[in-house]
Amino acid sequence: MEAYGRHVLLEMWDCNREILEDAEKITQIMCDAAGDAGATVVKSIHHEFNPPGITAVAILSESHISVHTWPIEGYVAVDIFTCGTVADPQLAIKGLLEAFGPKDHTSVEIKRGSPYKKETMLSKVYSET
Numbered sequence: 001m002e003a004y005g006r007h008v009l010l011e012m013w014d015c016n017r018e019i020l021e022d023a024e025k026i027t028q029i030m031c032d033a034a035g036d037a038g039a040t041v042v043k044s045i046h047h048e049f050n051p052p053g054i055t056a057v058a059i060l061s062e063s064h065i066s067v068h069t070w071p072i073e074g075y076v077a078v079d080i081f082t083c084g085t086v087a088d089p090q091l092a093i094k095g096l097l098e099a100f101g102p103k104d105h106t107s108v109e110i111k112r113g114s115p116y117k118k119e120t121m122l123s124k125v126y127s128e129t
Contacts, residue, residue, distance in 0.1 A: 003111035063083045
């Protein structure tokens with residue numbers, strides 16, 4: 001059985017803090033990243049928190065992408081889930097790294113719906129790419 005989808009988790013530290021408080025900019029970066037992956041944005045939305053932080057989410061024809069920021073810490077967490085074979089979530093990472101400018105980052109990809117055993121899945125989740 002092939003996987004139903006690919007789920008990439010991207011974590012970025014020491015990012016450009018000015019960008020992390022700009023909801024419109026973050027939403028644009030997120031939608032551009034979806035396009036880089038070959039995905040189609042159906043709708044996007046964002047919410048600003050206090051203390052500062054933003055969550056932006058885009059519903060894709062292929063699934064979703066979300067960006068969560070912690071400006072004070074300079075941290076960004078990104079979730080990219082694509083179903084099918086058209087979109088490639090790995091292609092979104094380069095643009096996200098360029099836009100947020102982290103000093104450090106890590107990512108992991110999980111094949112969703114694959115017949116992995118629990119032990120195998122956990123080893124994949126906790127390994128850095």
